[in-house]
Amino acid sequence: MSEQSAESKQLRVVVADDQAAVREPLAAVLGLADDIEVVAAASDGSEVLAAVAAGPVDVVLMDLRMPVMDGIEATRRLGEEFPDVAVVVLTTFADDDSILGALGAGARGYLTKNAGRQDITRAIRAAAAGQSVLDREVQDRLLATARTKAPAQGPQQGQSLPADLTRREREVLALIGQGLPNRGIAERLFISEATVKTHINNLFAKADIRDRADAVRRAIEAGLA
Amino acid sequence: MSEQSAESKQLRVVVADDQAAVREPLAAVLGLADDIEVVAAASDGSEVLAAVAAGPVDVVLMDLRMPVMDGIEATRRLGEEFPDVAVVVLTTFADDDSILGALGAGARGYLTKNAGRQDITRAIRAAAAGQSVLDREVQDRLLATARTKAPAQGPQQGQSLPADLTRREREVLALIGQGLPNRGIAERLFISEATVKTHINNLFAKADIRDRADAVRRAIEAGLA
DNA sequence: CCCGATCTCCACCCATGGGTCCAGGTGCCA
């Protein structure tokens, strides 16, 4: 997720769009950024897979509507065969099916075509770094979809954890929920294993958690993991 | 959304975190970016509102858990009174309530504390440009929440587990997922604890499960618990 | 009739987890 030195790494990008009138100028303008190198252009999903297989690629800038193999399918296959390649979707459509389909297939970014050059380059850099960049409207749709179902769905949701848990205790619980052993938690938080155990003892007592397995369940239940 | 010229505009940023040990170095390191200027530091939500009211501000980097007024409430009020100010959340927690709460209150970005300097500065620039930047885990949670409701997903039972698990191994896994210790599992199945351990060893190997915590997660994921 | 899969159980070993008690340091607030 994090990198220490400046964005010095050269990002190898594949541009995929079935319309040459979009693809060519896009590739040209991206090449202007000195940390981005457009290593291939593709006009459908299978060409993307071929290009990625041919050489090292960091990010694919992907249109969704393409003949032969569409962008969602290509994204899905990339995730299976080349999980280290990040996909940023660039399309004119921002309907729920496209958004959920693409992100569900593993896309890290989703831009609409009113995004500017800066927006696109930024999304490419973010995706390469493991972040996700969405256009505002996309974000809003995604959020709206998520919110219609999540809130107030059951009585056990909100107060599943006592309120008097400390910051540190919550962090520890979250990491337990992610399956880390005490040593791993200690390393992650830059504290000693003894301290981790102290936090665990305290939070187990406060939240009435019996053991680690119970803690994992509670963490997942509370959405911490 | 788009801007044509390079990122020449100086971004005025407010850093909000109740822990000075986090706030101070964060503000310092952000000032290193030549297009970012930290114009204020705040230790709770009301200080954020005061700082924004005092001078022109482009982006607020906001912690969630703060005394007096928390980050979500502050974000909500900023949206009402200063809709042009973008909020990027930077917190240690990535639970559903926090994510949906913050984004629902209008935050444009959501980062966890394992984000590096580049990640944070990128998110600030994106937010100022109207984009949304999320950490990968945050994006995954948001997507998972959105997907559980949107598509008609029927009973998705055991596809996440290998098919060659025996009946007994599945039973044991389910009981692990319910938080039972080996002795409890043994009693439940009327077998000895030694046998339970044997099953556990076998199923861990088959399903590539590392330890009990991992098993709990897998069991829940597979719908066994 | 033997083979293989499954279930059952044992002994042994060591790492990890969970509990207890204690104590120093910090920062905040009355």
Place this chain on the structure above:
DNA sequence: TGGCACCTGGACCCATGGGTGGAGATCGGG
């Protein structure tokens, strides 16, 4: 200037978990 909450850490103890190797019993199918 106290007290208090929180984070940090150490020592110690014992229970549990996880791994290895082996072994006997049952049952079904080739």
